[in-house]
Amino acid sequence: MANEPNRPNKPRIAMVTPLPPEMTGIAEYVAILLPALARHFDIDLYTSADLGDLDSLKARYGVHHFSELEANRDRYDEVIYQFGNSPFHSHMVDLLDRVPGIVVLHDFYLSSMLAHMDLHEDHPGLFGQELVRSHGDEAHDELLLKGHWEAARHYPASRRIIERATGVLVHSEHAADLRDAFYQDLQQRNWQTVPMPQPAVGNISPEERQAIRSRLGFSAEDFVVISLGFMADTKLNHVLLEALSEPHLSADPLLHVVFVGQNDGAEYGLMLTRKIADIPDNARISITGFVSGEAYRDYLVAADCAVQLRTRSRGETSKAVHDCMSHGLPMVVNDYGSFHELPAETVLRIAADPTPAELAQALLSLRTDPLKRAVLGMSAKHHMATVHLAQHVAAAYADAVREFARRNEVATSTGHGPGLANAVSTPVAALRRLMVDLSEVVRVDHGTGIHRVVRNLTRSLLSGGAGHGWDCVPVAHAPDGRFSEAWDYAVQQLGMAPPSHAEHLGFNSSDHLLLLDSAWEHPERFAGTIESMHLAGAKVGAVLYDLIPLRFPHYCVDFMQAVFEKWLRFVILHCDYIVCISRAVADDLRAWIGETGAATSPALHIGHVLLGSDIGEGGMTGTVSDAMQQAMQGDNAVLMVGTVEPRKRHDLALAAFEQRWQAGETSRLVIIGKQGWHVEELAGRLRRHAQLGHDLFWFESASNADLDHAYRHCSALLQASDAEGFGLPIVEAARYDKPLLLSDIAVFREIAGNAASYFTGGSVESLLACLRQEHRGTAGALSSISWEQCSLQLLGLLQDGGWDYTAETASD
Structure with a gap:
């Protein structure tokens, strides 16, 4: 693969991995990650997949059979193995002995893979050897007494892989907890945690969502709860069924529960079937069996909330949980394993060993509080679309590889690249810049609710934006169009620290200008700035607080209807997006555009954020009168x-x-x-x-x-x-x-x-x-929510999407 123009001498790596169309989640994982990882490395792929099925990958990467790696080892600065607990990875066990490299450990337990190799892949005795190596004679005795699969349930048997690795990447701290529990002497080995990559998911219109719900048999009034994945005792599916018998849930005819996945074929599955039969009105409960990828996504769109519970974790990270979060689906999880690491604002977390009553109460709180569902869903979607974006994960990979190289004292004298310890320099991404326009409040603070929003939201953006990748700058436009920074106002009136550097008000393609204030008079003042920003490839948006001057003109001063309509027509024609302060306002704007036929920007997006509720404005000062x-x-x-x-x-x-x-x-x-x-x-x-x-x-x-x-x-x-x-x-x-x-x-x-x-x-x-x-x-x-959370929702909307209406639907 050719080097990118601005990144000469990228390190070259070999990645040993399953690849699509192999039916394993790790193949999908690698497909998501590769384009972003290619910004940091030149990549060759080594796989057991049929090379004849990989033409699309061959167009971008070198693709080889894994058996060629040993002969080609000297071509690479590093080798990375994607290891999971399935037969798709069994060829990597011996290869890692011959060609050491970094191991991405998707499952801390590798015992099922090793048991399969022992029983079905001509490696007799292998599982017993690895049990003794990892856990001693006691584990081998359990193998002899109870058989391969019972021993595989109890022991990870992964010491050999961890010891051979030059570094280990995992996707949760829970995996490190298991390492400490089973292999205390390996605690100091090279070990790094990186996020699991997850594609961002765009929003779907209410009409499309309802069409999907109708196709699946649900009405607009139904409340649909889903649980994703193969049903097993490790998923605690029985707790969800028992919760449905609790008061308030049992009497709710509109509550539907769908298990999206295959039922267990053994005793646990039979027990679940009996429980369902005993539940009154059990037509509300269904098990889909295996579903296609399209149907799986339909349920994610159609559902009102999800329940994902776990016990006896084997160190894996749940893709089902990430799928729910990236779709903005509010979710109940138990405080177990890697679920403990999910940010508190992104999920509704209950006890690690939850009772049916506790789960029922959590579901009832989501059932009765649409705002709570909205906050959880938006926070989850924002978290996934920032922390788990492939480019962020790729940067974390590059950091970890460089650190492993430093610790292992990898030499740079191979002659095949710059040497990892020095060459894998993850570029520090420049902060995106958000210029927050305060054209009205810097001139006069009217003391209205709008200006309370402007003050609080600006303060939160300026104080917290940098921590989330944004350089937020206060600016203002004079009535004659003069454009300037507004730090004097931010320092004197908002209590912000002065900037550490002089602002430059030239524009680049990553910039945003947000017309936050109620500067509705003279909208032409913004025209020159907007034109300059669009020429630079930058984005411009405006905040819409309501359409009251147009819907209820008799409640406004005489001139307001004409002034406001002129401003609104200006911003929907010249801006790239409109951020509303509620979904009701977003819906009203879309309706007004349809009613009036007002001209809009070809790229116009309409979305909304929820406003903050803390009233301190920088601190609760003074005494009560x-x-x-x-x-x-x-x-x-x-x-x-x-x-x-x-x-x-x-x-x-x-x-x-x-x-x-x-x-x-x-x-x-x-x-x-x-x-x-x-x-x-x-x-x-x-x-x-x-x-x-x-x-x-x-x-x-x-x-x-x-x-x-x-x-x-x-x-x-x-x-x-x-x-x-x-x-x-x-x-x-x-x-x-x-x-x-x-x-x-x-x-x-x-x-x-x-x-x-x-x-x-x-x-x-x-x-x-x-x-x-x-x-x-x-x-x-x-x-x-707080104003800080409001500002994060806004930044997430600008960065990752989640619009209520896009250019195609804004004027329908």
């Missing part, structure tokens, strides 16, 4: 947070509370928010109200300490809005486990799901009825 303490005394204060403007319906709330007060009920209405537009009459009523300072309180400004105190001591949060793009106070109140009383609009249903009490928008009677109900808190029922 006396007025706020007075307002929140007792346990009957209902809180409203947000600018007092017509669509928020403070007038509706006031009318409902006036009726309560007239009826002699003791309840308080506490409003936090500045006066907005078109509410002069309402503001006058509030300021002159007989209950002001008694059962009615209005704080037109409040410190973070005051807001924190109000959330902590309120009896419930009330959001009576007729229209919203998100509803930030909802997730803020949920962080304090407060009951939620919400008008019944789509975006509130999206955010709060079943964790809130809803009333008919605009109806005083419905609100009064809602206020009279007994309300519960949101703990465990509604998930809130």
